[in-house]
Amino acid sequence: MLFSPETTKPLRDFVEVLLRGPNSLPPAEREMIATYVSSQNDCHYCQHTHGAAAAEHLGGNYELIDQLKRDYASAPVSDKLKALLGIAGKVQQGGKYVTTEDVERARAKGATDKEIHATVLIAAAFCMFNRYVDGLATWQPHDAEMYREMGKRLASSGYTVPGWEKPVQKAHGQ
Amino acid sequence: MPHINLPEGIPGILGPMAFSPQTAKPLNELAEVLLR
Numbered sequence A: 001m002l003f004s005p006e007t008t009k010p011l012r013d014f015v016e017v018l019l020r021g022p023n024s025l026p027p028a029e030r031e032m033i034a035t036y037v038s039s040q041n042d043c044h045y046c047q048h049t050h051g052a053a054a055a056e057h058l059g060g061n062y063e064l065i066d067q068l069k070r071d072y073a074s075a076p077v078s079d080k081l082k083a084l085l086g087i088a089g090k091v092q093q094g095g096k097y098v099t100t101e102d103v104e105r106a107r108a109k110g111a112t113d114k115e116i117h118a119t120v121l122i123a124a125a126f127c128m129f130n131r132y133v134d135g136l137a138t139w140q141p142h143d144a145e146m147y148r149e150m151g152k153r154l155a156s157s158g159y160t161v162p163g164w165e166k167p168v169q170k171a172h173g174q
Numbered sequence B: 001m002p003h004i005n006l007p008e009g010i011p012g013i014l015g016p017m018a019f020s021p022q023t024a025k026p027l028n029e030l031a032e033v034l035l036r
Helices: A007-021 A027-040 A045-056 A062-074 A079-094 A101-107 A112-133 A146-159 A166-171 B014-019 B023-036
Strands: none
Touching: A007 A027, A007 A112, A007 B023, A027 A045, A027 A062, A027 A079, A027 A112, A027 A166, A045 A062, A062 A079, A079 A101, A079 A112, A079 A146, A101 A112, A112 B014, A146 A166, B014 B023
């Protein structure tokens, strides 16, 4: 993203509105959907960055995020979020895997069209971000403290305020 | 039939983009810089 500022600006604006813009799904739950999809795509950087943002939105509940990635069906989250994660998991496999039954199940648990739209777009977008990150074989530190620090910044100030990537640069000794 | 109540008669990605102009704006900006 630092290599290509022209494409990074709309990407940051997009993630900001996608994960933090007006929607009845709280940012914590939108970050959880992003984390789950990134985990299904085995993208280390994305699942840890957004997992940390989700956890920090919840006062530092990293255990819940681990549980969600292992088996969301048994995690202590709402049935509505579980149904939305089901849709997100289908989108991760391919858009055409989403069935009318998947959508009906989410609706029966109280999901609105705007929430279903957000879920599908988050899942699709993170498949793109995961491929962007992995397709270029980017440097992806295994440094829990760095991800925590980024998660705190993202949860409090979002994606368009400069500086949230500072912990990565620090980890790189810059 | 679409899974959600999208505006009728608008094909493909234009339907969800009309449904959600807030997310459509940065996506169109990205497409512009990426493809043009």
